[in-house]
Structure formats: structure tokens, C-alpha cells
Amino acid sequence: MKKIHCHWIKLIFVATSWFSCSVSAAGMPIALQSQLDSLLPEKARQALLLIPDPDRKLLAAQGYLHAGSHLESRWSWSDAEIKAFEGSPAQAELLADIERVNATFRAANPGYRLYFNPKVRSLDTQIAHWNSNASVALAASQLWRQFEKSAWFTDESEKLIATQGLKTWLLTTRTETKSNLATPGLSLHGRMHAIDFQIQNDKMQLIAEADSKQIETVWKAQDWAERLKRAIDSAGPRFHGPLTAPDEPWHYNYTVEGVSP
Numbered sequence: 193m194k195k196i197h198c199h200w201i202k203l204i205f206v207a208t209s210w211f212s213c214s215v216s217a218a219g220m221p222i223a224l225q226s227q228l229d230s231l232l233p234e235k236a237r238q239a240l241l242l243i244p245d246p247d248r249k250l251l252a253a254q255g256y257l258h259a260g261s262h263l264e265s266r267w268s269w270s271d272a273e274i275k276a277f278e279g280s281p282a283q284a285e286l287l288a289d290i291e292r293v294n295a296t297f298r299a300a301n302p303g304y305r306l307y308f309n310p311k312v313r314s315l316d317t318q319i320a321h322w323n324s325n326a327s328v329a330l331a332a333s334q335l336w337r338q339f340e341k342s343a344w345f346t347d348e349s350e351k352l353i354a355t356q357g358l359k360t361w362l363l364t365t366r367t368e369t370k371s372n373l374a375t376p377g378l379s380l381h382g383r384m385h386a387i388d389f390q391i392q393n394d395k396m397q398l399i400a401e402a403d404s405k406q407i408e409t410v411w412k413a414q415d416w417a418e419r420l421k422r423a424i425d426s427a428g429p430r431f432h433g434p435l436t437a438p439d440e441p442w443h444y445n446y447t448v449e450g451v452s453p
């Protein structure tokens with residue numbers, strides 16, 4: 193698009209949200225999109241295609257760059273890998289480890305038991321969460337605002353964006369708040385290397401859920417965080433946690449011999 197046309201369009205759009213020349217159908221400046229493509233491996237590029245919002249896309253790209261050489265080994269299982277896990281000795285071992293923790297927990301807390309989701313969190317599920325989660329929206333908008341103010345985002349930026357410069361900018365720029373979710377594809381739940389434990393009562397009702405709104409009022413106020421940790425410490429040597437950033441008293445990483453999370 194020629195510059196003069198661009199200025200006219202900018203006048204029309206000035207009262208609305210941001211607008212830049214040469215914007216792709218997905219809403220991301222084409223120059224930025226192509227630079228991200230050149231920085232990221234194929235798996236990450238494919239995932240970005242399923243994230244329509246440019247700011248969430250940029251935040252995900254930042255997560256992929258931070259993962260660096262670990263991206264491949266951490267990447268969530270494909271459908272075929274998930275299928276191969278079902279019924280495997282590895283799955284049987286995990287279930288036995290969880291049951292040991294649960295038995296210890298039940299003995300210490302009569303009337304209560306642990307609940308967990310036995311399904312691997314697929315990449316599609318992770319992307320759907322990423323596209324709708326409020327903490328992602330907040331961190332993504334903060335990153336995008338900084339990006340707009342940076343040298344990388346001006347009318348002339350299409351020429352200025354240099355691959356290595358953009359990479360350094362993304363690796364060194366911090367947002368005021370962090371998203372509560374792992375970048376899609378990089379969640380340890382995507383390889384069953386993490387378990388979210390929830391608490392159920394006798395009637396199978398969830399009374400402490402994997403929900404950040406319940407951390408203070410339920411997990412800490414009713415001591416479930418400590419009670420779960422005690423059961424894990426005494427019966428779950430392969431579980432490590434809980435996750436502290438973000439604060440998730442229900443989330444424990446699971447390390448199988450020779451495989452680091």
C-alpha cells in the first residue's frame with residue numbers, strides 16, 4: 193500500500209484502536225509477522241497461526257524465544273503421542289504414584305480425597321485457553337503497548353525491524369504482570385509432566401479447585417495447600433512443587449527418571 197493511501201486510512205481509523213500500514217489479515221504488521229517467522233521453529237510458527245490477536249501472538253512468540261533450545265523437548269505431545277501414552281507402562285506408573293499420594297492424603301484427611309484430570313492437556317486446549325484467558329490478555333496488552341512505543345513499531349518500522357534486534361528486544365522486555373498460563377505448547381501438562389490436584393469431599397464435590405480465585409480463601413485459609421504438600425512430601429518423590437510463579441498450590445511437576453520437565 194502506498195504511503196499516501198495509508199495516511200488517509202489512518203485519518204479514518206484514528207479514533208479507533210491502533211492501526212498500521214501493511215497489516216496482515218490476522219491484524220499483525222506483515223513485517224513483524226515475517227520477522228517472527230524467521231526467528232521461530234516450525235512448531236511455534238504453526239501455533240501462532242491459531243492465535244488471532246496480535247498482542248497475544250507477540251506474547252506467545254516471546255515465550256517461544258525464552259524456551260530457546262528447550263522448545264522441542266518440552267513441546268506438547270501430538271495426538272499420536274497422547275495415544276501411545278494411554279495404556280503404556282509410563283501411564284501405569286504415573287497413576288500408581290498418584291494413587292500412593294491419594295492414599296496418604298485420605299488417611300490424613302478422613303472424608304476427603306484428591307481429584308485430578310487424567311487427560312493430557314492438548315495443544316488445542318492450551319491455545320483455546322491462551323486466546324481467552326484474562327491474565328494473558330493483560331500481559332499481552334502490556335507487551336504490545338511497549339512494542340508500539342519501541343523503535344520497532346513506527347511507520348518506518350518495516351525497514352527498521354532487524355531480526356536479531358527484535359529477538360533481543362523480546363528476550364529483554366518484561367511486562368508489569370505475568371500471564372497465569374504457560375505459552376501454548378510449552379505447558380508441562382501437555383506431556384503429563386505436571387498434575388493439578390484438586391480436593392473432593394465424600395460426595396465427590398470439588399471443594400478446592402485449580403482456580404486462582406480460591407488460593408487465599410480456600411487453599412490457604414482452609415490449609416489444603418499444606419495438607420496436599422504433606423501428602424506429596426511423604427508419598428510422591430517424583431512430584432516437585434507446588435508451582436510458585438504463578439502461585440498454584442495445586443500444581444506439581446512430575447519427573448520421570450532421565451526425563452527432566
Ligand SMILES: [Zn+2]
Nearest residue numbers: 386387388443
Ligand atoms: Zn498446572
